[in-house]
Amino acid sequence: MSALLPTQGPPRLSQTSGGINARSVGELDRLLIALPRAATDATWKKLPDGARLQRLWKRQSAAQSGSLLRTEIAGTPVTLGAAPGESTRYDLLRLAGDLATEVAASPARRVGVLATGDGTAAGDAAASLVLAIGAATFRLPEFRSKAATQHSAPQVRVLGLRQKLDLARLAAEIEAINLVRWLTALPPNKLTAGAYRELVTELAEHHDWNQRFLDTAALRRLGAGAFLAVAQGNADDDAGILHLSWRPAGRRKPDLALVGKGIIFDTGGTNLKPFRAMLDMHQDMAGSAVALGVLLAATRLKLPVAIDCWLAITENRIGPTAYKPRDVVSAANGTTIEVIHTDAEGRMALADALALASREKPGMIVDYATLTGQCINALTERYSGVFTNRAALNDVLVAAGRASGERVWPFPMDSDYDDELKSTVADVVQCSSENEGDHILAARFLQRFVAREIPWVHVDLASAARKKPLGQVPAGPSGFGVRFTLNLLIEQAAGLERARR
Numbered sequence: 001m002s003a004l005l006p007t008q009g010p011p012r013l014s015q016t017s018g019g020i021n022a023r024s025v026g027e028l029d030r031l032l033i034a035l036p037r038a039a040t041d042a043t044w045k046k047l048p049d050g051a052r053l054q055r056l057w058k059r060q061s062a063a064q065s066g067s068l069l070r071t072e073i074a075g076t077p078v079t080l081g082a083a084p085g086e087s088t089r090y091d092l093l094r095l096a097g098d099l100a101t102e103v104a105a106s107p108a109r110r111v112g113v114l115a116t117g118d119g120t121a122a123g124d125a126a127a128s129l130v131l132a133i134g135a136a137t138f139r140l141p142e143f144r145s146k147a148a149t150q151h152s153a154p155q156v157r158v159l160g161l162r163q164k165l166d167l168a169r170l171a172a173e174i175e176a177i178n179l180v181r182w183l184t185a186l187p188p189n190k191l192t193a194g195a196y197r198e199l200v201t202e203l204a205e206h207h208d209w210n211q212r213f214l215d216t217a218a219l220r221r222l223g224a225g226a227f228l229a230v231a232q233g234n235a236d237d238d239a240g241i242l243h244l245s246w247r248p249a250g251r252r253k254p255d256l257a258l259v260g261k262g263i264i265f266d267t268g269g270t271n272l273k274p275f276r277a278m279l280d281m282h283q284d285m286a287g288s289a290v291a292l293g294v295l296l297a298a299t300r301l302k303l304p305v306a307i308d309c310w311l312a313i314t315e316n317r318i319g320p321t322a323y324k325p326r327d328v329v330s331a332a333n334g335t336t337i338e339v340i341h342t343d344a345e346g347r348m349a350l351a352d353a354l355a356l357a358s359r360e361k362p363g364m365i366v367d368y369a370t371l372t373g374q375c376i377n378a379l380t381e382r383y384s385g386v387f388t389n390r391a392a393l394n395d396v397l398v399a400a401g402r403a404s405g406e407r408v409w410p411f412p413m414d415s416d417y418d419d420e421l422k423s424t425v426a427d428v429v430q431c432s433s434e435n436e437g438d439h440i441l442a443a444r445f446l447q448r449f450v451a452r453e454i455p456w457v458h459v460d461l462a463s464a465a466r467k468k469p470l471g472q473v474p475a476g477p478s479g480f481g482v483r484f485t486l487n488l489l490i491e492q493a494a495g496l497e498r499a500r501r
């Protein structure tokens, strides 16, 4: 097994119905309780030792609102918290993230989660706690000479909830999100293009995905000059586009193509980045990891969706053979591109991946990329930007973001933005020499490589990583995009179908 794949699986999940009392709490190593914003007397009564908890909580919230209450029931450490604000899905995940840090801090084998309140809200809060424990107890890769003590994932019991949670879905989401976080965190000398391909091969064998690797020679035959322009600066000739496909029984043609930007290190190329801007550029492959994570979760859940996955994997290096501003190259769909800035390599790599994905005529394309600083300037790392060639999809995308807690916001795609992309020598310039609206111009550039008849969504992953927690996920790579896409494919399936037409 590749040493670069995570060895720790998701927590073991179970749900027990029926009442909860001090004895059932005593069997746990830790209990986390999420309260509704306005807990009534009836809510407190349902909790073991409820009257005492209510008294403590009142005293605590009078002293400090928004904080957690720590106490014990039957000798088991218990932590309570209440969702702030309007208790959106994001708020619930954020609260769950705070509560779950308690589990990460001390190794606990059996963790109980309890969400009080009515129906759906309590179900969402309990599910958020499960997701948060899955994120908090997952160890990101470490390479210390003395190995740290290995904690395996705890058992998580959902208590006292009338609604049945979809535990298989939660486990698949945790596994996929953690895979994305893991891959994104790997050092750039470990996750080389070759090592990336190897670990994907292993996943492909395990999950019955078909795999085809388009190396630079194959890409030359396909005319993929935009991707190759970026790859030509590499010291090794191991870059390429990895094409995975998964077909549920009875389906041949792809319903969906996932495309990911996999720049395993981005120096900026000839237009070299300064120190701070380059420091974390091993994370510039996050988009490809998200595409892979979505494929993994969809496979685990046996979604009735035939999926193609295209991972554009290369470094963007400086050197004597690296591409340069004013180079003119031709992409796989014949479009000629005038290079302006070698640090806008993501859209070059994606251009060919999108063009190749389009040839298979999928029902829809979704791409993920840590593409532009401007998208972060516009939204911060709390949201990611979405762009689509079907305006009717925007409402569906926003709804998927809100419901999953992985929030997205749409940007305009009007064709007059193309005025900024006119070239005097080629069909299009790669980007404008001004940075203004670069996230929109990047999306306008990319739409040229997607066949018009294919509905397409571009996700500019402003929230791929954050210095503070994002929702239930601790600081660092976030895995953002997995839950958003699953919600889109499952909960929003009907709206998606209508809006695609």
Ligand SMILES: [Zn+2]
Pocket: 266, 268, 316, 342, 343, 344, 345, 346
């Ligand atoms: Zn770049």
